[in-house]
Structures are given as structure tokens and as C-alpha cells.
Amino acid sequence: MKALFALNVYLLKYRWPMLAGIGFVVLSNVLAVLVPSFLRQGLDDALFQSLWMRGEGLGDLPDRIGHLALAFGAALLLAAVAKGVFMYYMRQTLVVVSRKVEFDLKNQLYAKYQRLGEGFYRQHFTGDLMSRIGEDVSNVRMYIGPAIMYFANVLFTFIAVLYQMIKVNAELTLWVLLPLPILSVSIYHVSRLINVGNKRIQEQLSTLTTLAQETFSGIRVIKSFGAEFAFNKRFYEEGLEFQQRNLKLAKVNALFFPLMLFLMGLSTLLVLYLGGKAVEEGTFSPGNMAEFILYLNMLIWPVASLGWTTALVQKAAASQKRINEFLDYPEPQEGDGVGYAFDRELSIDIQWFQYAGKSEPALHGIKGCIPKGSILGITGKTGSGKSTLMQLLAAQLGQDSGARFEGDIRLDGLAVSSIQKKEYRAHLAYVPQDVFLFSETIEENIMFGTQAQDRQADTLNKAIEWAQLQRDLSQWPQGLQTLLGERGVSLSGGQKQRVSLARALVRDADLYLLDDCLSAVDAETEQAIISQLKIELKGKTAIIVSHRIAPLQFTDEVWVLEEGTIAQRGSHESLLEQEGLYKQLYEMQHEQA
Numbered sequence: 001m002k003a004l005f006a007l008n009v010y011l012l013k014y015r016w017p018m019l020a021g022i023g024f025v026v027l028s029n030v031l032a033v034l035v036p037s038f039l040r041q042g043l044d045d046a047l048f049q050s051l052w053m054r055g056e057g058l059g060d061l062p063d064r065i066g067h068l069a070l071a072f073g074a075a076l077l078l079a080a081v082a083k084g085v086f087m088y089y090m091r092q093t094l095v096v097v098s099r100k101v102e103f104d105l106k107n108q109l110y111a112k113y114q115r116l117g118e119g120f121y122r123q124h125f126t127g128d129l130m131s132r133i134g135e136d137v138s139n140v141r142m143y144i145g146p147a148i149m150y151f152a153n154v155l156f157t158f159i160a161v162l163y164q165m166i167k168v169n170a171e172l173t174l175w176v177l178l179p180l181p182i183l184s185v186s187i188y189h190v191s192r193l194i195n196v197g198n199k200r201i202q203e204q205l206s207t208l209t210t211l212a213q214e215t216f217s218g219i220r221v222i223k224s225f226g227a228e229f230a231f232n233k234r235f236y237e238e239g240l241e242f243q244q245r246n247l248k249l250a251k252v253n254a255l256f257f258p259l260m261l262f263l264m265g266l267s268t269l270l271v272l273y274l275g276g277k278a279v280e281e282g283t284f285s286p287g288n289m290a291e292f293i294l295y296l297n298m299l300i301w302p303v304a305s306l307g308w309t310t311a312l313v314q315k316a317a318a319s320q321k322r323i324n325e326f327l328d329y330p331e332p333q334e335g336d337g338v339g340y341a342f343d344r345e346l347s348i349d350i351q352w353f354q355y356a357g358k359s360e361p362a363l364h365g366i367k368g369c370i371p372k373g374s375i376l377g378i379t380g381k382t383g384s385g386k387s388t389l390m391q392l393l394a395a396q397l398g399q400d401s402g403a404r405f406e407g408d409i410r411l412d413g414l415a416v417s418s419i420q421k422k423e424y425r426a427h428l429a430y431v432p433q434d435v436f437l438f439s440e441t442i443e444e445n446i447m448f449g450t451q452a453q454d455r456q457a458d459t460l461n462k463a464i465e466w467a468q469l470q471r472d473l474s475q476w477p478q479g480l481q482t483l484l485g486e487r488g489v490s491l492s493g494g495q496k497q498r499v500s501l502a503r504a505l506v507r508d509a510d511l512y513l514l515d516d517c518l519s520a521v522d523a524e525t526e527q528a529i530i531s532q533l534k535i536e537l538k539g540k541t542a543i544i545v546s547h548r549i550a551p552l553q554f555t556d557e558v559w560v561l562e563e564g565t566i567a568q569r570g571s572h573e574s575l576l577e578q579e580g581l582y583k584q585l586y587e588m589q590h591e592q593a
């Protein structure tokens with residue numbers, strides 16, 4: 001329950017519509033209890049009149065009473081309509097507030113997701129993130145909206161109806177109320193069973209969706225490995241489980257209404273029996289009896305919903321607890337914002353870097369200085385730590401990831417960790433090893449990292465030229481406006497890499513980090529791109545990771561990484577003169593060519 005306190009800010013924010021909503025609840029209840037009493041008076045007057053009609057003359061008294069009955073009938077109608085109007089506004093205010101809170105909460109959570117770091121994303125699956133921002137937020141909405149609304153309604157209905165009933169007959173009231181607590185408690189239990197059932201269905205649904213999603217995205221692999229039958233079987237089995245859980249819930253659901261009707265009938269029976277006796281004794285009018293049955297009916301639904309709302313609140317509390325877990329998750333530490341300058345050099349001094357859960361360091365003893373305006377090439381066998389180094393330079397591996405990092409990276413002597421991440425990244429263009437493109441147009445993908453006001457046609461054209469994309473673009477009738485992904489065209493591996501490269505090149509950055517971003521491009525194109533970058537990126541600093549040796553000849557210095565440390569360093573030419581990995585790789589690649 002305490003978890004729900006986190007929502008108090010929102011309750012406070014929307015206090016006026018909430019209060020108005022509760023006001024409407026009170027008004028609609030006051031009018032609701034008037035209806036049965038009007039009915040009683042109208043009924044009794046009509047009965048009285050019909051009794052006298054059979055007797056002998058009493059002047060115009062029967063007529064007067066007849067008019068009275070009519071008047072009460074009209075009042076009854078009016079009260080019922082007004083009650084309906086207030087109920088409409090009650091929903092309009094409270095349910096609207098709950099939708100607003102849902103919207104706010106989703107945005108709050110989404111913004112938090114954007115701020116969380118590497119460590120968080122390593123620990124949590126996408127499905128979990130989705131379900132907390134989707135289903136859990138919906139559960140919380142049910143608390144703010146329906147739960148609060150029904151709860152207020154129960155409270156005021158109870159007060160109003162009990163007051164009226166006791167006024168009519170206190171003893172009878174006590175009797176007919178007896179079955180109600182049983183109703184409330186049993187509905188609470190049935191609701192819990194329903195919630196448990198629902199949860200199990202949701203879980204199975206998510207398994208089923210994940211399976212279906214994976215099947216669709218991996219359909220080519222499935223077909224080429226002839227695994228269709230196995231997948232069909234799995235889908236069938238998971239689907240069967242889903243169906244069985246649904247049927248189980250249907251059974252529980254089927255209990256719900258009969259139970260309610262049974263207990264309701266019991267109370268009505270009590271009114272008929274005890275009320276009938278009272279009418280015989282003359283302490284109760286037939287109108288009273290009708291009135292009582294109406295009151296009772298008015299109580300049934302609130303009492304039933306009390307059990308239901310309690311279950312709702314419990315569910316919401318559990319969901320809010322899950323949401324709070326994410327909202328309270330520590331964010332990666334920001335630099336102190338001591339400024340930013342990159343006029344002279346980037347110096348790297350990594351004594352030790354070890355990923356969480358690993359026994360060996362991914363990097364150790366890496367020390368070097370990259371003067372501004374130069375290009376550094378990095379090569380080395382797979383797993384030698386190239387990408388780890390690039391990610392560290394891109395400030396992607398924060399302390400929160402649980403990694404052990406000793407050493408520092410400095411710009412003009414200023415530690416990168418003390419520069420605000422946002423500031424640092426604004427001067428950075430990073431092309432990660434695995435390409436990620438959005439399902440938008442090619443132009444949107446390339447212009448992704450630039451501010452709208454900086455977008456100019458010639459920077460776009462230049463980036464396209466440098467990434468050697470012109471020829472590819474002419475293949476598609478829509479050119480730059482070609483839509484990628486889901487319903488657009490699919491690019492080849494090399495095309496994707498070059499779009500991703502162009503995305504970095506449109507940025508007016510100080511430091512370009514290109515992590516093996518041309519591996520799927522043919523050797524000739526790679527060489528053409530890197531030799532051109534050497535000319536175009538004048539004055540800018542770049543670090544280029546490549547498995548191919550040939551393009552590294554355009555760099556100023558090359559580091560050869562081996563098992564997390566620099567095994568060889570020097571210019572392309574000087575490295576070719578030494579015996580070592582670099583020369584071996586060069587010769588191997590030349591034999592192939």
C-alpha cells in the first residue's frame with residue numbers, strides 16, 4: 001500500500017477535478033436516495049386512493065390524493081434524471097483525471113528510461129521495461145480512476161441509504177443487512193482469484209507474443225534450417241497453455257454473478273418476509289416495502305464493488321511498487337560540468353578495465369596520446385578489446401555498469417568523467433560496431449543527431465558523398481525519402497553501415513569514433529572512404545577501428561591490440577618493417593587479394 005504514496009503528487013496536482021468528482025458522487029447519491037422515498041409516497045397515496053374509491057364519498061379527497069401521487073411520480077422522474085447527470089459528471093471528472101495521471105506517469109517513466117545507464121539496461125529485459133510502462137501503469141490508473149470513484153461512491157451511498165433505511169425501520173434494516181458482509185468478503189476473494197488468473201494469462205500472453213515476434217523476425221533462419229515444424233509445435237503448446245488458463249479464469253468468472261444474485265435474493269427475501277409481517281401488524285406500509293427493496297438494491301452493487309475495489313487497490317499497489325523500483329533506480333553519475341576544451345590532445349591512460357562478471361580485464365595498460373587533428377587506427381584480433389576501448393572513449397561504460405575501471409581519459413588534461421556527458425557527447429560522433437537504424441526515411445536517419453536549425457543540404461550532401469552513398473541512393477526512386485525498416489526497404493549490410501557512418505559525418509564533431517563500421521563494405525570502397533576522410537576531416541580527430549590493414553595506411557598512427565593491451569604501435573610503414581601481428585595480418589590479407 002505504501003507504494004501508492006508515490007502517486008500523491010498527482011493527486012495533489014489534480015486536486016480540483018478530483019474534489020469536483022467527489023462532489024458529484026455526493027450529489028448523485030443524495031438524489032439517488034430520494035427516488036425510493038418518492039416512490040413510497042406516490043405508491044402509498046395511490047393505494048390509499050384506490051381503497052377510498054371503493055368506499056363511499058369523501059368529496060374531492062381521492063382526487064387530491066391522486067394528484068399527489070402524480071406529483072411524486074414526476075419528482076421521482078426528475079430526481080432520477082438529475083442523478084444520471086451527476087453520475088455522468090462524476091465519471092467525466094474522475095476517469096479523465098485517471099487518464100491524465102496515466103499519461104503523466106508514462107512520460108515520467110519514459111524520461112527516466114532515457115536517463116538510465118548501461119548498468120540498468122544490462123540487468124533488465126526490454127519486455128520488462130515495456131510491461132512496466134504499459135500494463136503496470138494501466139493497473140495504477142485503475143486505482144486513481146475506478147477504485148477511488150467506486151470507493152467514494154460506496155461510502156456515500158452507504159451513509160445516505162442507511163440513514164434513510166434506519167429512519168423507516170431500524171430493526172428491519174439490521175436484518176436485511178446481514179448477508180451483505182458475506183457478499184463483500186466473498187467478492188473480494190473471487191476478485192483476487194480473478195486477478196491471479198489474469199496475471200497468469202498475461203504472463204502466458206507475453207510468452208506467446210515473444211515467441212511469435214521471434215518467429216517473424218527470424219523466419220529466414222527458421223526456414224533455412226527447416227525448423228518450421230518444431231516452431232509450430234512450440235506455438236501450439238504455448239497456445240494451448242494460454243487457452244487453459246483462460247478457461248480456468250472463465251470458471252471463476254462464472255461464479256461471480258450467481259454468487260451476487262444469490263446473496264441479493266436472500267436479502268430481498270428477508271424484506272418480503274419480515275416486511276410482510278410488519279405490514280400485517282400495521283407498522284409498515286406497502287410503499288415502505290417497495291422502498292426498502294429499492295434501498296437494498298442500491299446497496300448491493302456498492303457492497304459488491306467494495307470487494308472488487310479492494311482487489312484493484314492491491315493490484316495497483318503491486319504495480320506501483322514495480323514502477324517505483326525503476327523510478328528510484330540510481331542514474332549514472334554526471335560530470336561536474338567543469339567545462340570542455342579540446343585544442344591540444346586526447347590522452348588515454350587505462351590501467352585496468354574489467355566488465356562486471358568477468359574474471360579477466362578487457363583492457364589493461366593502455367597509454368597513449370592522440371594529438372588533435374590526427375587519425376589513429378586500431379586493429380587486432382577479434383575480442384582483443386577494440387570496441388571496449390571505443391565505448392570507453394564514447395563515455396558509454398559508466399561506473400554504474402558494475403565494471404571495474406582504473407585510469408582516466410583526458411581532453412587537454414581535463415578528465416572526461418568530470419565533463420558533463422551531454423556536453424562531451426555534443427562534440428562526439430560515434431559509429432558503433434553494430435548498426436542501428438530507425439524505421440524512418442534515410443534522410444531522417446542520417447540527420448538524426450543534428451539539431452533542426454543546423455540541418456543544411458550541403459552538409460547532408462557532403463556526408464552522403466564521403467560515405468559513398470550516391471550510387472546506392474539512385475537505386476531507389478524515392479532517394480533520400482526512402483523509408484527503412486518494417487514497411488520500407490531493407491538495406492544491404494554495407495549500405496546500412498554507410499548510412500550509419502553518414503549519420504556521424506553530418507555532425508560537426510571534434511572527435512570521430514568509427515568502430516569497424518566498414519566491415520561489410522568491399523575493400524576498395526573502404527579504402528576510398530578512409531582516404532577521403534583523411535582529406536576531409538582536416539583538423540578533426542578520428543579513431544578508426546578496422547580489421548583490414550590497407551585502409552590503415554592513411555592513418556597517422558596505428559595501435560595493434562592483443563588481449564586487451566597494445567602489442568605494437570607506430571605508423572603503417574614502420575609496423576610493416578617489424579616482425580609481428582601487423583605484418584602477419586598484412587601479408588595474409590595481401591595473399592588473399
Ligand SMILES: Nc1ncnc2c1ncn2[C@@H]1O[C@H](COP(=O)(O)OP(=O)(O)OP(=O)(O)O)[C@@H](O)[C@H]1O
Nearest residue numbers: 355356358362381382383384385386387388389433
Ligand atoms: N558488455 C560486455 N560484458 C562483458 N564482457 C564483454 C562485453 N563486451 C565485450 N566483452 C568482452 O570483452 C572482450 C573484448 O571485447 P570487444 O568487444 O572489445 O572486442 P573487439 O576487439 O571489439 O572484437 P571484434 O573485433 O570482434 O569486434 C571480449 O572478451 C568480450 O567477450
Ligand SMILES: [Mg+2]
Nearest residue numbers: 386387433516
Ligand atoms: Mg568490436
